[in-house]
Amino acid sequence: MSTINLSPTARVILGLLRFRPKTGYDIKNVIELSTRFFWGASYGQIYPELKRLERAGLVASEASPRGARKRTEYRLTPKGEEALDAWLTDRERWIFEYRDEWLLRLFFGDLLPPEEALANVRAARAFFTDTARLFRTQIEPHAREGAAEGEQFPLLVYEFGIGFLEWAARWYARAEERLTRQGREPQPPPAGTRARGRR
Amino acid sequence: MSTINLSPTARVILGLLRFRPKTGYDIKNVIELSTRFFWGASYGQIYPELKRLERAGLVASEASPRGARKRTEYRLTPKGEEALDAWLTDRERWIFEYRDEWLLRLFFGDLLPPEEALANVRAARAFFTDTARLFRTQIEPHAREGAAEGEQFPLLVYEFGIGFLEWAARWYARAEERLTRQGREPQPPPAGTRARGRR
DNA sequence: TGAGCCATGTAAACGGTTACATGATTCC
DNA sequence: GGAATCATGTAACCGTTTACATGGCTCA
Numbered sequence: 118m119s120t121i122n123l124s125p126t127a128r129v130i131l132g133l134l135r136f137r138p139k140t141g142y143d144i145k146n147v148i149e150l151s152t153r154f155f156w157g158a159s160y161g162q163i164y165p166e167l168k169r170l171e172r173a174g175l176v177a178s179e180a181s182p183r184g185a186r187k188r189t190e191y192r193l194t195p196k197g198e199e200a201l202d203a204w205l206t207d208r209e210r211w212i213f214e215y216r217d218e219w220l221l222r223l224f225f226g227d228l229l230p231p232e233e234a235l236a237n238v239r240a241a242r243a244f245f246t247d248t249a250r251l252f253r254t255q256i257e258p259h260a261r262e263g264a265a266e267g268e269q270f271p272l273l274v275y276e277f278g279i280g281f282l283e284w285a286a287r288w289y290a291r292a293e294e295r296l297t298r299q300g301r302e303p304q305p306p307p308a309g310t311r312a313r314g315r316r
Numbered sequence: 317m318s319t320i321n322l323s324p325t326a327r328v329i330l331g332l333l334r335f336r337p338k339t340g341y342d343i344k345n346v347i348e349l350s351t352r353f354f355w356g357a358s359y360g361q362i363y364p365e366l367k368r369l370e371r372a373g374l375v376a377s378e379a380s381p382r383g384a385r386k387r388t389e390y391r392l393t394p395k396g397e398e399a400l401d402a403w404l405t406d407r408e409r410w411i412f413e414y415r416d417e418w419l420l421r422l423f424f425g426d427l428l429p430p431e432e433a434l435a436n437v438r439a440a441r442a443f444f445t446d447t448a449r450l451f452r453t454q455i456e457p458h459a460r461e462g463a464a465e466g467e468q469f470p471l472l473v474y475e476f477g478i479g480f481l482e483w484a485a486r487w488y489a490r491a492e493e494r495l496t497r498q499g500r501e502p503q504p505p506p507a508g509t510r511a512r513g514r515r
Numbered sequence: 516t517g518a519g520c521c522a523t524g525t526a527a528a529c530g531g532t533t534a535c536a537t538g539a540t541t542c543c
Numbered sequence: 544g545g546a547a548t549c550a551t552g553t554a555a556c557c558g559t560t561t562a563c564a565t566g567g568c569t570c571a
Contacts, residue, residue: 156419225334225469385540
């Protein structure tokens, strides 16, 4: 029982339900305001997963209509709490995925005329600054609110997120400078190297 | 024709073939030593994609056996070059995905006893320091080699990668400190807040 | 009355990994 | 002779997004 077999989406769902019961719709909304930048989920995942989790006995559903509008709230069962705890303390397995098309375009920068490579760097920088702004306006307020109510970790995670975005924006700014300088003064070949060919 | 419809895997493939013709096997090897941390691909993607690209006229294959061992090398066609250029200079569309289970576990830290949350932080830190080391040993030498031959951008991308990994490792080190300090001295409640509940 | 939100779902398509299979060559 | 590497592929499975569908409620 201590071995975990929670689908990726089940991991967020159980965690979020631990605080209080929620509908699938609620879950989606919370995710959009909190974990979506590092752990997203769509309705196409959430609703089927809730049914699977119920069949497996990790959550229980309860009809809780608002007026005549149907609503189904899910809560953790003891078995669900157990599975959640097992996952939260499992440090043997983890998912870490990073996929970044800006980096891929940058990687092939030698295939482009310098102005085009530079334009890519500028665009990547804009992406990170824009995302950081989005982050500050959309995520930070909720994280702070939670922290004021004694939930400190979501704010900590937010700080990682904004820290990374701003680090990346600074990195691209420096890269831009370097490449611009290089474009002006024909750079000396690095020591111990034969002359470089650029097309 | 300037509108791009390259599958994610096609984007690396075309880029890598631009330097010189390669077999599917070669492509996979190069990826493992360069782009895999931000743009991976498996045989299950590469071989079928090469066939699709050939049918679409973006690459051309040529038998180039080594001794009696069969080999098929692919090279870019003019149409393939065009598609690659169009993609490389398209700054309207991009893929950026970040999925991080360490962050998700950290997010739910309020559900754990402090020692367990701290253990998670330590494990995440170890992950980033280990990955940074891997990076330095596996990727850096190849990136430097390429730079010595006039290909500067892969080294630039490597610097982003190692920079991020080390930034993350430092971030977790600081988080560890903060949480440790907090565990020793019962922290004062933040201003304008009711007493915090921690289970 | 209509826009926007609340609420629940499904089907198709996509992209990817893993596991498996095969066989030649090279090097110790 | 056997291990590692070169080389090519496929089938099954998994997880995810997107698009579509439906309908009630709330408020301007």
